[in-house]
Amino acid sequence: MELEPVIGFEVHTELKTNTKVWCGCPTTFGAPVNTQTCPVCLGMPGSLPVLNERAFDISLQVATALNCEIPPETDFDRKNYYYPDLPKNYQISQQYRPLGREGWLDIDLGEKGTKRIGIDNIHLEEDAGKNIHPDGATHVDYSLIDLNRAGTPLLEIVSKPEIRTKPEAEAYMKGMKALLEYLDASDCKMEEGRLRFELNISLRPKGGTELGQKVEIKNLNSISVVMKCIDHEIERQTEVLEEGGIVEGETRLWDEVKQVTRSMRKKETSFDYRYFPDPDLVTMTVSEERKRNIANSLPELPLAKRARFVEQYGIPDYDAGVLTASLQMAEYFEAAILAHNNAKALSNWMMTEMIRRLNEMGEDASAADFPVRPQALAELVRLIDDNTITGKIAKKVYPLMVETGKMPAVIVEEQGLKPIDDSAMEPIVQKVLDENPKMVEDIKAGKMKAIGGLMGQVMRATGGKANPQTVQSLIKKLCGVE
Ligand SMILES: [Zn+2]
Incomplete structure (x- = not known):
């Protein structure tokens, strides 16, 4: 039975x-x-x-x-x-x-x-x-x-x-x-x-x-x-x-x-x-x-807030459900949006990096006590959005923000994570090309797949601090296949 x-x-x-x-x-x-x-x-x-x-x-x-x-x-x-x-x-x-x-x-x-x-x-x-x-x-x-x-x-x-x-x-x-x-x-x-x-x-x-x-x-x-x-x-x-x-x-x-x-x-x-x-x-x-x-004085309750988040910020219902499951989380999200209006990116950072860490901190852990404040997260997303740093660098910056509570721009400066200026990139790319004559030949012969291999080497040589678009166009230019 x-x-x-x-x-x-x-x-x-x-x-x-x-x-x-x-x-x-x-x-x-x-x-x-x-x-x-x-x-x-x-x-x-x-x-x-x-x-x-x-x-x-x-x-x-x-x-x-x-x-x-x-x-x-x-x-x-x-x-x-x-x-x-x-x-x-x-x-x-x-x-x-x-x-x-x-x-x-x-x-x-x-x-x-x-x-x-x-x-x-x-x-x-x-x-x-x-x-x-x-x-x-x-x-x-x-x-x-x-x-x-x-x-x-x-x-x-x-x-x-x-x-x-x-x-x-x-x-x-x-x-x-x-x-x-x-x-x-x-x-x-x-x-x-x-x-x-x-x-x-x-x-x-x-x-x-x-x-x-x-x-x-x-x-x-x-x-x-x-x-x-x-x-x-x-x-x-x-x-x-x-x-x-x-x-x-x-x-x-x-x-x-x-x-x-x-x-x-x-x-x-x-x-x-x-x-x-x-x-x-x-x-x-x-x-x-x-x-x-009393009925008239009730604040906005979880289900209503969730519906509003979908409507107002255009995020998926699932995301809105996670972000409104606690009031502190919802308030964090809205404070971050106020500082930088990119709901989807902010929500993604919160739903992955932040929630995982909050869960590790225990059941009572609240977004209100989280070491990365909403303004700091907003600044990080802004740095990505205006191409100051790459998403890859941002992933390195975030754990340091959690650890130190510092603003991302300060960490980027202190850790020397600023992207390499495009004008300084050409000699670096040229050096990688010189070291890999076979791949260069492949590219010249039309085997464009080799570009990926060279890009990986350039990114390694720069510690991930190069702008991928710049690297790709430089490789093509220097190989003469533009
Ligand atoms: Zn008493």
């Missing part, structure tokens, strides 16, 4: 606010432990939460961009559980009336077009603190707690289980990350845990309609790790089912060392969390006017 995976995601993202969601403590990453806390986020008795309006606004923007229904009233509930990094012993979340429902995200599947993935709900909650285990102390029987992160606004986006393949899963994660970046809702730094994925996956007979028992894998802060989890779970669950076993509903973790998922605990039901409305927080009302204002 052929099985197919049924995949859904919970996306957790820390919102880009200056302060926490229920108090005024800063949300700066990497501050000394427990310095960004107050009675509210420490869970002191008698302290009262007040909703951060900015966090609520950003959440409504995300819900709007994901085509969600936003109910006129939404409120907050307590999710009760006991864990050292949760000082109140409950997390304020939204269980019964979340701020967004029934939306969708269109994901880009390349040649296969797009697929619409349903969003079940979006709700605003708070992040927990962090348990810290002293460096290398694997055998100590205590944990230290840092509550700087406790109370950071956390938006949870719950998809419907409508993803069926690994490429769809990857496109969903990338599409969601891009959307959150475009909206400036989160800085999406996965290594800092600011964007985390929770994967749920089950198997069922291909084409079936019923859902199998799902398994959840928590706290995944890398797209490539999620992809490995999917592979492993498909393999593991297939084995269980083929042996006539039953897949258990449970929460699993990714074991980076063994490259497998392992069981963490049996899955709680929402009953176990004893949700109830938080009496400390008021119901939020969202007027039609507010919804309209």
